[in-house]
Amino acid sequence: MVSYCGSFSNVLRLRLWSLLAAVLVSVVFQSSLAAQTYSGHELEEKVEGYLKQMTLREKLEYIGGYKDFYIRPVPRLGLPAVKMSDGPIGVRNYGMSTQYPACIMLAATWNAELANQYGTGIGRDCRGRGVHILLGPGVNIYRNPLCGRNFEYTGEDPVLASQIAVNVIEGIQSQGVLATVKHFIANNQDYRRFDSGSNIDERTLREIYMPAFKAAVQKASVGCVMCAYNLLNGDWCSANRWLNVDILKNEWGFDGILMSDWGAVHEIVGVANGGLDIEMPSGHFLNPDNLEIMVRSGKVTEATIDDKVRRLLRTVIRPGFLTQQQKLDYPMNDPKCAAIALDVAREGVVLLKNDSKTLPLDAADVKKIVVMGPFGGFVPEGGGSSRVEPFGEISTVDGIKDIIGSGTSLSYYPVLGRSVADGISKSSVYSHVAKDGTVKPGLLAEYYSNTRLEGDPVLVRSEDILNVASQRGLVDAVGLDQGVSVRWSGTITPDKTGEYTLALCSDDGMRVWLDGEVILDAWGDHAAQSDFIRSKLIAGKSYKLKVEYYQNGGDAVAQFGWGVQKSSLDDAVAAAADADAVIVCVGFGADSEGEGSDHSFGLPNGQDELIKAASAANKNTVVVVHSGGNVDMQEWISDVPAILQGWYPGQAGGQAIAEILFGKVNPSGKLPQTYEKSWEDNPTYNSYALKDGYSVDYTEGIFVGYRGFEKNKIKPQFAFGHGLSYTTFKYGKPNAIVAITDGKPHVMVTFSLKNTGKMAGSEVPQVYLSWKDASMAQPLKALKGFAKVNLKPGESRDVTVVLDSDALSSYDVNAGKWVIDGKKFEVLVGSASDDIRGKAGFKL
Numbered sequence: 001m002v003s004y005c006g007s008f009s010n011v012l013r014l015r016l017w018s019l020l021a022a023v024l025v026s027v028v029f030q031s032s033l034a035a036q037t038y039s040g041h042e043l044e045e046k047v048e049g050y051l052k053q054m055t056l057r058e059k060l061e062y063i064g065g066y067k068d069f070y071i072r073p074v075p076r077l078g079l080p081a082v083k084m085s086d087g088p089i090g091v092r093n094y095g096m097s098t099q100y101p102a103c104i105m106l107a108a109t110w111n112a113e114l115a116n117q118y119g120t121g122i123g124r125d126c127r128g129r130g131v132h133i134l135l136g137p138g139v140n141i142y143r144n145p146l147c148g149r150n151f152e153y154t155g156e157d158p159v160l161a162s163q164i165a166v167n168v169i170e171g172i173q174s175q176g177v178l179a180t181v182k183h184f185i186a187n188n189q190d191y192r193r194f195d196s197g198s199n200i201d202e203r204t205l206r207e208i209y210m211p212a213f214k215a216a217v218q219k220a221s222v223g224c225v226m227c228a229y230n231l232l233n234g235d236w237c238s239a240n241r242w243l244n245v246d247i248l249k250n251e252w253g254f255d256g257i258l259m260s261d262w263g264a265v266h267e268i269v270g271v272a273n274g275g276l277d278i279e280m281p282s283g284h285f286l287n288p289d290n291l292e293i294m295v296r297s298g299k300v301t302e303a304t305i306d307d308k309v310r311r312l313l314r315t316v317i318r319p320g321f322l323t324q325q326q327k328l329d330y331p332m333n334d335p336k337c338a339a340i341a342l343d344v345a346r347e348g349v350v351l352l353k354n355d356s357k358t359l360p361l362d363a364a365d366v367k368k369i370v371v372m373g374p375f376g377g378f379v380p381e382g383g384g385s386s387r388v389e390p391f392g393e394i395s396t397v398d399g400i401k402d403i404i405g406s407g408t409s410l411s412y413y414p415v416l417g418r419s420v421a422d423g424i425s426k427s428s429v430y431s432h433v434a435k436d437g438t439v440k441p442g443l444l445a446e447y448y449s450n451t452r453l454e455g456d457p458v459l460v461r462s463e464d465i466l467n468v469a470s471q472r473g474l475v476d477a478v479g480l481d482q483g484v485s486v487r488w489s490g491t492i493t494p495d496k497t498g499e500y501t502l503a504l505c506s507d508d509g510m511r512v513w514l515d516g517e518v519i520l521d522a523w524g525d526h527a528a529q530s531d532f533i534r535s536k537l538i539a540g541k542s543y544k545l546k547v548e549y550y551q552n553g554g555d556a557v558a559q560f561g562w563g564v565q566k567s568s569l570d571d572a573v574a575a576a577a578d579a580d581a582v583i584v585c586v587g588f589g590a591d592s593e594g595e596g597s598d599h600s601f602g603l604p605n606g607q608d609e610l611i612k613a614a615s616a617a618n619k620n621t622v623v624v625v626h627s628g629g630n631v632d633m634q635e636w637i638s639d640v641p642a643i644l645q646g647w648y649p650g651q652a653g654g655q656a657i658a659e660i661l662f663g664k665v666n667p668s669g670k671l672p673q674t675y676e677k678s679w680e681d682n683p684t685y686n687s688y689a690l691k692d693g694y695s696v697d698y699t700e701g702i703f704v705g706y707r708g709f710e711k712n713k714i715k716p717q718f719a720f721g722h723g724l725s726y727t728t729f730k731y732g733k734p735n736a737i738v739a740i741t742d743g744k745p746h747v748m749v750t751f752s753l754k755n756t757g758k759m760a761g762s763e764v765p766q767v768y769l770s771w772k773d774a775s776m777a778q779p780l781k782a783l784k785g786f787a788k789v790n791l792k793p794g795e796s797r798d799v800t801v802v803l804d805s806d807a808l809s810s811y812d813v814n815a816g817k818w819v820i821d822g823k824k825f826e827v828l829v830g831s832a833s834d835d836i837r838g839k840a841g842f843k844l
């Protein structure tokens with residue numbers, strides 16, 4: 001039996017499981033991780049030894065990043081370069097790698113052991129590429145459905161987020177790689193992420209936004225923390241002394257490095273004194289030229305610099321990076337890691353709705369199946385710095401093909417592209433005048449090795465279409481994936497007069513001129529952003545086209561197309577009419593959900609119309625939603641009998657989805673966030689927009705997610721913790737027994753759980769705490785522990801979840817400490833936050 005409690009520090013059971021997991025992991029991953037690691041006194045002595053030998057200038061150089069993703073080497077002292085890679089859903093920076101499901105999908109598994117495997121797999125991928133530090137996991141709380149990076153994080157609840165974070169970190173670090181928990185703190189939107197401020201009261205910070213970071217430090221001994229871009233209560237996170245020094249380092253005892261997010265530093269003295277240890281990607285502000293004078297004048301003390309250098313040295317010395325051969329001879333396309341990615345996808349898909357047992361489909365009965373929508377034919381992912389290019393992928397169509405027999409017909413109608421630009425770019429036709437004066441087909445492409453289209457191009461060639469869908473396109477062209485700009489020029493000549501669509505999608509900036517006039521302008525640093533215009537073009541007339549693009553970090557997307565937008569909707573609907581099942585795969589994807597901006601609540605690009613057309617044609621329409629969180633379903637939810645939340649499911653996502661559609665896998669994912677009916681229902685609706693253009697007051701306080709929905713008495717579409725199964729579970733009456741250990745109360749919650757259906761399956765019993773005589777404002781209930789239990793049909797087991805005193809505590813701002821608020825409590829045990837199956841009271 002696996003059980004976990006809310007803050008789980010004293011739970012022997014959990015520790016035993018971690019130990020067992022560690023043993024299993026080391027059996028599964030037999031690897032030679034031999035390294036001279038250091039701890040305690042020996043470590044500090046070694047650190048001091050290096051520190052003493054460094055000149056002030058060397059120290060000041062050391063606290064600035066090197067070559068974008070390194071801690072710099074100091075060859076004179078034998079200190080190696082320490083290599084980082086973006087995460088958190090795979091190793092991004094060094095070519096193709098395992099593409100795991102997004103972290104939100106991992107959270108939806110509610111499976112701490114699997115989270116440990118996920119981290120172990122990523123750690124192993126790091127070792128295969130010689131990476132010392134992985135820039136993940138991300139644990140910012142899901143405040144609302146619009147945040148562009150929700151998919152990189154772990155949901156709305158601090159207990160669930162902490163459990164997942166701790167296990168991922170332990171997994172990564174078990175492989176001789178350091179993890180980085182990010183973004184510290186309150187980076188809960190990507191709209192104006194570079195300059196927005198989050199204003200949050202202390203109790204809310206401590207109870208909602210900090211626990212996953214604190215657990216990462218105190219339970220998982222995370223090696224690194226990355227600061228957030230935003231301000232917290234008026235100070236940049238990169239320079240917030242209270243946050244970084246008083247809380248993170250002094251109160252929580254963090255002795256690793258606090259690195260800046262890329263470009264999150266805006267000043268010298270405030271940052272140097274504010275607890276930041278290394279400025280990334282380079283020492284733009286924190287460098288010898290700026291700092292030597294500050295040290296000499298006493299504005300920054302040498303002791304402050306020494307503290308940063310000590311932490312950097314600890315980071316290098318403690319895990320053994322001084323001597324460890326970081327790159328191991330692991331397969332780059334590692335089957336062990338691929339298996340983990342598939343398992344997470346299988347357990348993370350959430351069956352949101354399943355009227356009249358529409359699912360699972362019976363492969364023997366289904367003779368004709370139609371898949372529609374942009375994401376049926378490939379696996380979508382979120383955009384930005386977490387985007388990993390896999391060695392291969394299994395789409396939902398591929399997954400279904402592998403399951404159905406030869407007697408079943410399967411047809412696929414994408415109908416819509418990933419974005420309008422992607423949809424039409426591949427059939428766009430151009431011509432250009434070559435240097436020798438002849439007219440050639442395609443566009444003239446000029447590539448520059450800077451972001452400003454300056455100097456001589458490093459590559460000039462003709463290209464038939466304009467479609468760079470990932471960094472690989474740039475690397476293939478110029479050997480660079482960052483700091484590149486491109487100009488495409490040529491003419492377009494329509495053969496018919498009529499209305500044409502001209503569309504772009506870019507990450508970062510792109511602008512388009514037609515006959516010398518700017519018609520589309522997305523110039524600026526951002527994640528993938530789409531735009532289009534419609535314009536009347538005359539047959540036979542040649543229009544001069546110029547498109548400029550630059551790539552400045554994170555992901556790379558450059559797509560432009562023009563043409564008459566054709567729709568294959570009629571064909572798809574006709575095929576759907578007599579199908580036994582229709583699967584519509586919709587959502588956001590890298591072109592509309594990602595780092596650098598927030599997104600709409602509604603599905604993009606005409607997808608609602610697609611679902612409505614499919615469900616009007618065929619009652620057996622199943623919708624698969626790919627997104628980092630909730631989307632507006634109101635236009636079609638009552639017309640479709642079944643909905644799967646497919647998140648961004650990683651390289652084998654389509655296999656997992658197909659297995660669930662056909663009942664080869666029983667769904668066991670549960671929502672790590674509340675799904676509202678309308679965006680206005682969300683507790684942060686009135687505290688999302690920036691009040692003065694720069695800051696957000698988190699006026700909902702601790703009432704984020706289900707805490708807020710319950711307080712405001714708003715019934716969500718799907719509650720936190722919701723997720724259906726193909727089997728049924730019966731809960732026995734819970735018992736709550738209080739025990740005192742070391743003067744602190746613990747509550748042992750036990751109950752029986754039985755699989756009363758016909759199929760083996762896993763249930764996630766959730767244990768919530770409810771306050772009966774509180775003096776502080778408390779939520780109606782708060783998650784404090786959960787388990788993931790696999791049962792065969794008819795099988796029954798006793799489940800134990802232990803709540804320790806931390807789980808029972810609230811932060812009293814007046815007293816400046818954690819207290820147990822009241823004496824009378826109740827534990828509520830259920831299958832979802834709105835499906836409580838039993839209660840038990842207890843007194844302290």
Ligand code: BGC
Nearest residue numbers: 086087135182261262385554
């Ligand atoms: C992101 C970080 C990322 C870094 C390096 C930043 O823009 O916010 O999460 O690790 O870039 O790519």
